[in-house]
Amino acid sequence: MSVLIVGSIALDDIKTPVEEHANLLGGSASYSAVAASFSSPVNLVGIVGEDFPAEHVELFEKRSIDLAGLQRVPGQTFRWSGEYLWDLNTRETRSVALNVFEHFTPTLPDSYKETPIILLANIAPDLQHHVLDQVKLPRFVIADTMDLWINIAKERLIELLSRVHMLILNDGEARQLTGLTSLIKAGRKLQELGPRYVAVKKGEHGCLLFGDDGQFFSCPAFPLEDIHDPTGAGDTFAGGLAGYLAKSGETEITFSQIKQAVVHGSVLASFNVEAFSLERLKTLTHEQIAERKALFHRISSLD
């Protein structure tokens, strides 16, 4: 099955304590789409300007990502510039230029409207709603979000929750959205607001997955020796997860499958942070994914 991914496509300038790079491919849809493409066909919806480098389009094409939904318009591509502090856990945004993204309307080509799995990657809730207004009977809808939307569009975000099967957000966002400090309580509270499944990401510390009937999975982190650029880890996780579910095919999506999708997404994210931008995903192989998944099982097993 295919997965439809809508989100931002950006050119990033990123500084860490040891390195600095400019004009990198970034944005939630870029990371998510490439990550998903390891498991399933991807229909991409996004917008770029005239300055968007051909090499990035070629990357999408090389990953067999359908670009019928990629809008190329006059003007400059969305730009983001950020800096990570010494421990790579704290990020400061240095500048944002929305450019062509400011007036983005995610219009779906007809060929996309029956995509069974939908990932509403991190963009404004209004745009996420607009995508759902266009699709026909999707099998599984996943929404990602960020603190910005909780701050400026909380009501629309809460409305969205009753339209999605699964919500992905990080620990701080889960606390902010529910007003609860306990992540277990926050996860359950978010389920009450709509989504059958909630994944609360804990950055480098893994993820909590909440399912039906009190089903619960505490996904450990894959411990990394060297993190070069944490940008896009969450988007890669979400994309990997969505792609994995699409690959699972026509059978009903179960908690057990979503667990495996969370593990898959975590493994892809663990690769993504090993290099700047999507550089590591570019060279990643299925064999490397399988190897790391086996290692992840081995080092995390309580037995």
Place this chain on the structure above:
Amino acid sequence: MSVLIVGSIALDDIKTPVEEHANLLGGSASYSAVAASFSSPVNLVGIVGEDFPAEHVELFEKRSIDLAGLQRVPGQTFRWSGEYLWDLNTRETRSVALNVFEHFTPTLPDSYKETPIILLANIAPDLQHHVLDQVKLPRFVIADTMDLWINIAKERLIELLSRVHMLILNDGEARQLTGLTSLIKAGRKLQELGPRYVAVKKGEHGCLLFGDDGQFFSCPAFPLEDIHDPTGAGDTFAGGLAGYLAKSGETEITFSQIKQAVVHGSVLASFNVEAFSLERLKTLTHEQIAERKALFHRISSLD
């Protein structure tokens, strides 16, 4: 087999955002000894003053902890007062009064000198050395420590590392002691300084265990719904781990056993934080431990 535990015994005043309690039983040896007592006989070495309440001694006795090494001397018991900030992860020490602890010399009764498993709970490295000077051919020596000793007694702590089989410390301490930000690199570096095994605790996020020949275990956290008082979680973990190894008996201590000991210690620590001081450990049963261990396996399994 028995485990010898030496450390501090304190009376704590503890404030959290929702509760405040005074004159609580505390100290590294108190938590460690009671935790270990669920698995094995314990020989306790510590010091208290005349003000030390009889009920705390009775708790130790009820847990069949050998008190031949408990010094009761004129003066006041060591007192510590601390406050936790809203997320319970940040702790501020409000006051410390060493009292009788200031001139503590951990002298071992003859009956303790051949205890096979030794836990040097968190006290000054000089005192930890002094204990090792008195014991005869221990099978397994575990040392816990804290940032204070890295700040004021780093050299003696480093000397200690070549005298112990296992070091337990938290993530911040591992980084501070090695100057390395990567916990994987820090753990390996610490092994080079002496201990065959190193456990790097990540607070509520689990623990990394480093063993022989690159053996490695990323122990996930047991996710807690309600944390009431994080005090003593690390001491409970270390005591539970040491007791578990003592219980394992005469066979050689393997990486696999230490893994199980880490899981056991994590489960005991998860109970300890559910109430102030040692209140939860007081009522804890073997059945509850077994139940939570089974749950821990179930919710953390990648399969």
